[in-house]
Structures are given as structure tokens and as C-alpha cells.
Amino acid sequence: MDRETELGLIREIIGLAEQKSAFLDAEIAHSPISRYSSPERFEREMALVFRRRPVVAAHSSELESENAFLSKDFLGLPLLLTRDGEGKAHAFLNVCRHRGAKIERETSGCKRVFTCPYHAWSWSNQGVLRAVPQEAQGFPDLPRSERGLRRLPTAEAHGFIWIIANPDAADIPDIDEWLSGLTPDFDWLGLSDHRIAVMETIEINANWKVLIEGGLEAYHFRIAHKTTIGPHFPDNLLTYRQFGPHMRAVLPRNAMPQLGDTPEEDWALRKDANLVYTLMPNTQMLVQQDHFMWFHIEPVSVDKTFFRSATVVPKSAPSTEEMEKHWQTNHRISITALKEDFEIGEEIQAGFASRGNPSHLFGRFEGALNRFNLTVEEMLAS
Numbered sequence: 306m307d308r309e310t311e312l313g314l315i316r317e318i319i320g321l322a323e324q325k326s327a328f329l330d331a332e333i334a335h336s337p338i339s340r341y342s343s344p345e346r347f348e349r350e351m352a353l354v355f356r357r358r359p360v361v362a363a364h365s366s367e368l369e370s371e372n373a374f375l376s377k378d379f380l381g382l383p384l385l386l387t388r389d390g391e392g393k394a395h396a397f398l399n400v401c402r403h404r405g406a407k408i409e410r411e412t413s414g415c416k417r418v419f420t421c422p423y424h425a426w427s428w429s430n431q432g433v434l435r436a437v438p439q440e441a442q443g444f445p446d447l448p449r450s451e452r453g454l455r456r457l458p459t460a461e462a463h464g465f466i467w468i469i470a471n472p473d474a475a476d477i478p479d480i481d482e483w484l485s486g487l488t489p490d491f492d493w494l495g496l497s498d499h500r501i502a503v504m505e506t507i508e509i510n511a512n513w514k515v516l517i518e519g520g521l522e523a524y525h526f527r528i529a530h531k532t533t534i535g536p537h538f539p540d541n542l543l544t545y546r547q548f549g550p551h552m553r554a555v556l557p558r559n560a561m562p563q564l565g566d567t568p569e570e571d572w573a574l575r576k577d578a579n580l581v582y583t584l585m586p587n588t589q590m591l592v593q594q595d596h597f598m599w600f601h602i603e604p605v606s607v608d609k610t611f612f613r614s615a616t617v618v619p620k621s622a623p624s625t626e627e628m629e630k631h632w633q634t635n636h637r638i639s640i641t642a643l644k645e646d647f648e649i650g651e652e653i654q655a656g657f658a659s660r661g662n663p664s665h666l667f668g669r670f671e672g673a674l675n676r677f678n679l680t681v682e683e684m685l686a687s
């Protein structure tokens with residue numbers, strides 16, 4: 306982000322605060338509840354959104370060293386993520402090409418070769434078939450090149466490993482193009498030079514979009530978070546911009562509207578505001594003063610979502626005991642507030658069954674929620 310953009314975003318907040326106005330879309334909007342409650346709709350989202358677009362599968366620091374691997378179930382696929390000896394990241398299905406056994410049972414570690422526990426076929430961490438016991442007798446003329454691990458298109462950028470969660474997909478788009486203009490922001494934040502300090506996964510009985518929507522408005526802050534983070538933020542003040550399918554929101558803290566009294570050269574966006582990046586479809590980043598929270602969203606069913614929250618910190622920050630405690634404390638504070646959102650999200654989801662409410666309303670200051678939903682609709686239609 307260049308300095309002029311940074312100052313412009315701050316001026317916009319000061320202007321809104323002076324006018325005592327929220328950031329307003331032209332009109333209110335309706336959101337049919339079938340978007341959040343229909344299993345058929347959920348299946349279409351999986352097929353046309355989550356299995357067609359680049360999704361973040363892991364943070365690069367989870368696969369830091371050469372020959373590191375991660376194995377996990379993700380979006381219904383058994384995934385094996387590897388980093389080869391040259392540092393390149395790969396994603397494969399963790400499924401044996403002989404008779405389908407799960408090849409790697411450990412969730413993480415360091416390996417050059419993966420050997421199936423059933424009949425010991427083995428593959429390199431680049432997915433190449435290396436050995437087949439008793440091959441000459443049992444599998445004469447085996448076309449080995451056709452029995453490499455099934456590969457998922459993979460790219461690494463801005464500290465994340467992105468995949469297309471579909472082994473039939475030919476390729477993954479260039480991630481900077483996919484980010485549609487957010488690259489300068491991510492370079493400014495130095496996203497590539499971060500590591501995970503704290504991480505946890507919570508299972509939430511709510512649709513994935515209900516959870517993302519909670520991060521796109523500040524209308525609820527002073528109410529739902531009144532005893533936690535709410536008092537630190539001006540009431541209902543949040544601006545947003547779209548970047549292709551993605552979004553950046555600015556969430557000022559109490560000091561920002563007062564900045565008009567200080568010289569512009571002293572202004573710093575990250576000092577007095579949080580930034581929320583929503584990267585379609587499964588990533589949100591809440592950028593705070595000295596770190597960011599990474600929300601990694603994995604829909605499981607129409608009304609269940611795994612929500613992984615990580616406190617991600619600059620690699621340059623000292624890794625002293627004191628700093629680790631600082632990150633732990635920050636993580637706790639964020640999770641406490643998030644759980645207030647999740648509790649409400651689960652209640653919203655439970656309420657869908659009553660069918661008393663055919664649609665939700667998005668007020669003019671909830672425009673980001675409408676834009677987010679329209680983006681999903683566009684992806685479903687394309």
C-alpha cells in the first residue's frame with residue numbers, strides 16, 4: 306500500500322466521523338436464508354466455489370523446512386502437502402495409487418520418501434513413484450509415470466500455500482492476478498515474512514458465510530462485544546473496498562477520528578485501525594498493530610464449519626519467552642471476542658429451521674455483507 310492510499314483511508318474515516326455517518330451503500334439489501342440453510346446450495350458452493358478457485362491450504366511456515374510435510378483432511382480431501390529438497394511446495398492426494406490406502410498417517414514431519422503402509426509402494430516428495438515390491442513378477446510393464454501421486458495445482462505466495470482442491474484441475478491461476486490488486490497491500494504488510502505463533506481450530510455449528518459476515522460490519526461491535534473489544538472502537542464505523550472477488554475493510558479504533566488534530570506525517574493506518582482482508586473463498590486476515598490473525602475457514606456441511614484461528618507474527622520479532630506470552634495473550638483476547646460472534650452465529654443457524662424469516666436484511670452500513678454474498682452468487686452463476 307502506498308502512502309497516499311494509507312492517508313486516503315484515514316481521511317475517509319475522519320470525514321465520516323465528522324459527519325457522524327457510517328459508510329453507506331445506496332440501498333438496503335435482502336439475503337435469502339436458503340443461502341445459508343439449503344444443503345443443495347451448499348453442494349453447489351463446494352463444486353463451483355471451493356473446488357474451482359484458489360483456496361489457501363496452509364501457511365508457508367507450517368511447511369517451513371526442506372522435505373517437510375503436512376497431512377490433513379481438507380474440504381473433504383485427504384491432502385498431503387510437501388516441500389521438496391529444492392524448497393518447492395506440492396499438494397497431492399494422500400491416497401495410494403495401488404489400492405487406495407492412506408499413504409501418510411502422521412500429520413506432520415520431514416520425509417523425502419513416502420511409503421504406503423499396506424504393500425510398501427513408495428513415492429518421492431515430488432510425487433514420483435519410486436519403488437514397487439515384487440514389481441517384475443506382479444506388475445510387468447507397469448506404466449510408472451502414470452502412477453505418480455495425484456497432484457493438486459499448487460502455488461505459494463505471500464506466506465500461504467494455495468491449491469485448487471480438485472485433482473482434475475489442470476492449473477492454478479497466478480496468485481497475484483487472482484488477488485486483483487491486493488499485492489501492494491500484502492507487500493506493505495510483509496506477509497511473506499511471518500510465522501504462526503499460536504493456532505487453534507474450533508468446530509462451529511453455522512454456515513461458513515454466517516461466520517465471514519460477522520467480520521464485515523461494525524454495527525454489532527458496541528452491542529455484542531460490549532464488555533470485550535467493543536469499547537475500543539467507534540460505534541458502527543467501517544469502510545470497505547472490493548478487489549475483484551476480495552475485500553479490504555478498515556476498522557478504526559477510537560483514536561483515529563481524532564487524528565485530524567495531528568500532522569498527517571504522524572498518521573499510521575495500522576497504529577489506529579485494524580484491517581480485515583476477506584480473500585474469497587476461505588481466508589480472512591485481521592491485521593492488528595504488530596501481527597495478524599489468520600482465519601482459515603473450512604466448510605464441512607451447510608451448518609458446520611471448521612474455523613482455524615492463528616496468530617501470525619513477523620519472523621523478525623524476537624522469539625523470547627516474553628514475546629511468546631504477548632502473542633498468547635493477544636490470541637486469547639481475540640478468541641474471546643470471536644467466541645461471542647460464534648455463539649450468535651450458531652443461534653442464527655439454529656433459527657433457520659423455524660423458517661420464520663425468509664430473508665435477512667443488510668442495512669446500508671452492512672453493504673460489505675451484500676457484496677460478499679453477490680460475489681458468491683456470481684461464482685455460482687459462472
Ligand code: FES
Pocket residue numbers: 401402403404405406421422423424425426
Ligand atoms: S494399497 Fe498402497 S501399496 Fe497397496
Ligand SMILES: [Fe+2]
Pocket residue numbers: 519520525529530642646
Ligand atoms: Fe464480532
